[in-house]
Amino acid sequence: xxxxxxxxxxxxxxxxxxxxxxxxxxxxxxxxxxxxxxxxxxxxxxxxxxxxxxxxxxxxxxxxxxxxxxxxxxxxxxxxxxxxxxxxxxxxxxxxxxxxxxxxxxxxxxxxxxxxxxxxxxxxxxxxxxxxxxxxxxxxxxxxxxxxxxxxxxxxxxxxxxxxxxxxxxxxxxxxxxxxxxxxxxxxxxxxxxxxxxxxxxxxxxxxxxxxxxxxxxxxxxxxxxxxxxxxxxxxxxxxxxxxxxxx
Numbered sequence: 001x002x003x004x005x006x007x008x009x010x011x012x013x014x015x016x017x018x019x020x021x022x023x024x025x026x027x028x029x030x031x032x033x034x035x036x037x038x039x040x041x042x043x044x045x046x047x048x049x050x051x052x053x054x055x056x057x058x059x060x061x062x063x064x065x066x067x068x069x070x071x072x073x074x075x076x077x078x079x080x081x082x083x084x085x086x087x088x089x090x091x092x093x094x095x096x097x098x099x100x101x102x103x104x105x106x107x108x109x110x111x112x113x114x115x116x117x118x119x120x121x122x123x124x125x126x127x128x129x130x131x132x133x134x135x136x137x138x139x140x141x142x143x144x145x146x147x148x149x150x151x152x153x154x155x156x157x158x159x160x161x162x163x164x165x166x167x168x169x170x171x172x173x174x175x176x177x178x179x180x181x182x183x184x185x186x187x188x189x190x191x192x193x194x195x196x197x198x199x200x201x202x203x204x205x206x207x208x209x210x211x212x213x214x215x216x217x218x219x220x221x222x223x224x225x226x227x228x229x230x231x232x233x234x235x236x237x238x239x240x241x242x243x244x245x246x247x248x
Contacts, residue, residue: 012051015189020053025186027059027077028204029193033186035178046101048174052182056130058088063123067216076202090129095179102140102164112136118179
């Protein structure tokens, strides 16, 4: 009730706020994330927005802008260290998609079913231990599903209700990747946190992540180097990680 009473318009706090405080996303500090798009439709413009609470994904899976960066961000990963009871990638994700576009209930269902596609663009394959909840709603046609006010006039013509909706073959623009950006905003907004009993969740190293993505986009794809030759037991192998390949 306190949360409802405190609700107000404007930007939603991202990162470790409210229910997002204890969340972990790809082995980094998780939490709340939002994103939105304006969709032109003839002479009209509609908005599709996403609110997401990210508590899912293993560090090795993380993909940003099509670049598989997770293996190169493997340092400082206490939440997936040896001896942890929680399997990597376990957790949950909650996503709510809202729009003012006039949609049928079945179209809202179709919108919610596209959420996993946006999540997959960030690398996750959907852990068995991840409990997921996706909802979508439209604020249009506010009175179309009402029961009417008062008793009907028996002497008047009964008439019809009116409902306007986007044709199914025009829905693609409303499906585009809002959810992917919301996940990335979770990681960008969250800061490292130490909780009960010293449990620590690091924040994503933004500068390193940006460098990996930028370098991978400006450098042609490279073939991984051959395995290092065997070394004597007294000289353990030390092979630096190769940069991530650029997009195919």
